[in-house]
Amino acid sequence: IDAVKKFSTSNVVDIREMINSKLLYVPKVPYDLSIPKKVLIIGSGGLSIGQAGEFDYSGSQAIKALQEENIQTVLINPNIATVQTSKGLADKVYFLPLIPEYVEQVIRAERPGGVLLTFGGQTGLNCGVELQRAGIFEKYGVRILGTPIEAIIDTEDRRIFSERISVIGEKVAPSCAVYSVQEAIDAAEKLGYPVMARAAFSLGGLGSGFADNKEELKTLALQALA
Known part of the structure; x- marks a missing residue:
């Protein structure tokens, strides 16, 4: 519609430019596209029949994909009965609870360049939000890879999500x-x-x-x- 209106007053209409101006997203903070040398993966945690098994699988695939890019992988997962904690899959595995206190200890010891939260299911997301609010990621210079924390909060908090949808x-x-x-x-x-x-x-x-x-x-x- 805008193109038709503009054409009525001008003989030149750049459709590509109009589409870019409408759809191009410019982040408030520029993305850091550098590839980290070491990445921390928040694991799937405890499993039970009928739930969380998909996060074990997706986490395993994430580890394999990172290793194909020659990125060192550090996994924190308290469950020994998972595929992702199998010997030889991740470069280093910490069998520790998925709570902020223990995750901070791993970050302090390993100093990863980035962290993946979205392969740990709800436990990983909640832990990541708590770490962000406590300023742990900023303190150790750890980059959130994948879905930003702000997007996780906006979609996980029912009230905020409702407000965003209304906007x-x-x-x-x-x-x-x-x-x-x-x-x-x-x-x-x-x-x-x-x-x-x-x-x-x-x-x-x-x-x-x-x-x-x-x-x-x-x-x-x-x-x-x-």
């Missing part, structure tokens, strides 16, 4: 962010049953599900806010 005018189901059981009940009365409850910074599990009435919602809210 771009995307049509989605109405929602409310709550911080107590009573707030959840009040929000459901406003939205109308049935409602879907989801805990922030989680892919599912306890506290997530559908509620057809007040009692079902109360059960979900108690689990999510525990």
Whole structure:
């Protein structure tokens, strides 16, 4: 439409330039495209039947891809019964809990140039967000590879995500962010049953599900806010 309007007042219309001006994203902080020599991978952590197995596989493939580029790999994963902790896969493996205190110890000892958070599932994402807020990555000069922390927070926090969607005018189901059981009940009365409850910074599990009435919602809210 803009091209047609411009053509009516000018004989020259550069479509390529117009597309670039509309779609080209210019980051606030320029990306560092240098290749790190050593990368820390946040592993998949504990596995159970029916969940988290995909992160073990994706993490293993990430390690292989990094090694093909001659990048040294350091893995932190407390679970010995995974493919990614197999002998000879990663250059170095730390069998430590995936919590900020232990991850910082590994970063301090290994001094990786970058870290991959998105191959550790929800545990890895949550750990990365905590480390970022504590200033650990900046303290040791570790670059976040892949999805930026800001994007992780914007999509994992239900309230912020709803605000971002509203800004771009995307049509989605109405929602409310709550911080107590009573707030959840009040929000459901406003939205109308049935409602879907989801805990922030989680892919599912306890506290997530559908509620057809007040009692079902109360059960979900108690689990999510525990």
